[in-house]
Amino acid sequence: MNIDQLLNELRREGIRDERVLDAIASIPRELFVPEAQQPYAYENRALPIDCGQTISQPYIVALMSEALKLQGDESVLEIGTGCGYQAAVLSRLAGRVTTIERWEELSQQAQKRLTELEIDNVTFLVGDGSVELSTEERFDAIIVTAAAPALPDAYRKQLKDPGRIIIPIGEESTQSLMLYQLKNGEWKTTHLGGCRFVKLIGKNAWQPFAD
Ligand code: SAH
Numbered sequence: 698m699n700i701d702q703l704l705n706e707l708r709r710e711g712i713r714d715e716r717v718l719d720a721i722a723s724i725p726r727e728l729f730v731p732e733a734q735q736p737y738a739y740e741n742r743a744l745p746i747d748c749g750q751t752i753s754q755p756y757i758v759a760l761m762s763e764a765l766k767l768q769g770d771e772s773v774l775e776i777g778t779g780c781g782y783q784a785a786v787l788s789r790l791a792g793r794v795t796t797i798e799r800w801e802e803l804s805q806q807a808q809k810r811l812t813e814l815e816i817d818n819v820t821f822l823v824g825d826g827s828v829e830l831s832t833e834e835r836f837d838a839i840i841v842t843a844a845a846p847a848l849p850d851a852y853r854k855q856l857k858d859p860g861r862i863i864i865p866i867g868e869e870s871t872q873s874l875m876l877y878q879l880k881n882g883e884w885k886t887t888h889l890g891g892c893r894f895v896k897l898i899g900k901n902a903w904q905p906f907a908d
Pocket of ligand 1 (some may be wrong): 716750751752753776777778779780781782784785797798799800803824825827842843895896897898899900902
């Protein structure tokens with residue numbers, strides 16, 4: 698598959714937001730995967746990256762990005778930088794992106810890739826993203842790209858009103874992609890479908906953060 702075939706497949710699967718499709722078209726996914734995976738870079742599936750982690754399936758990146766309904770000037774927090782692909786896509790859709798990863802090595806690789814792509818509106822942090830950031834900053838949107846047993850309280854506290862959180866919730870083998878919307882102090886929860894992410898590992902997630 699090439700990028701045009703991938704974009705057609707995303708459209709067929711229901712992605713409608715042209716800003717999201719343009720953002721995906723503008724980020725070369727092959728730069729985000731190990732060399733051995735490069736022939737498969739435009740297939741619509743997750744692929745293995747370093748540190749036993751994965752780059753998300755393009756459809757899931759598109760679905761999550763679309764669900765955040767970004768207009769262009771928002772601040773977004775991403776938990777789980779991984780290879781940096783989702784952060785790169787978000788950098789085209791929002792004003793500012795902060796992304797946190799527990800593996801320093803992955804964070805550094807991601808940072809290098811985004812620098813090469815001349816993306817300068819992404820801040821990289823290393824640490825446990827299941828707890829509140831020390832900055833006490835509030836975000837318009839929070840996207841969690843690793844699966845948690847439940848919604849950590851930290852995310853509700855770090856969200857502006859109005860705001861949106863998207864997060865996979867569930868066990869290792871099956872998870873639900875959940876959208877939490879805050880408006881005028883009221884929370885609304887929507888189930889967006891099934892998915893399968895690697896585990897969110899941290900103090901408020903699957904096991905104590907011990908690195
Ligand atoms: N966003 C990535 C997919 C990341 S896979 C993409 O664009 O393809 C999930 C990532 O979450 C992994 O790299 C994993 O190391 C990281 N992760 C898991 N638990 C974490 C935590 N508590 N804090 C920060 N990152 C975490």
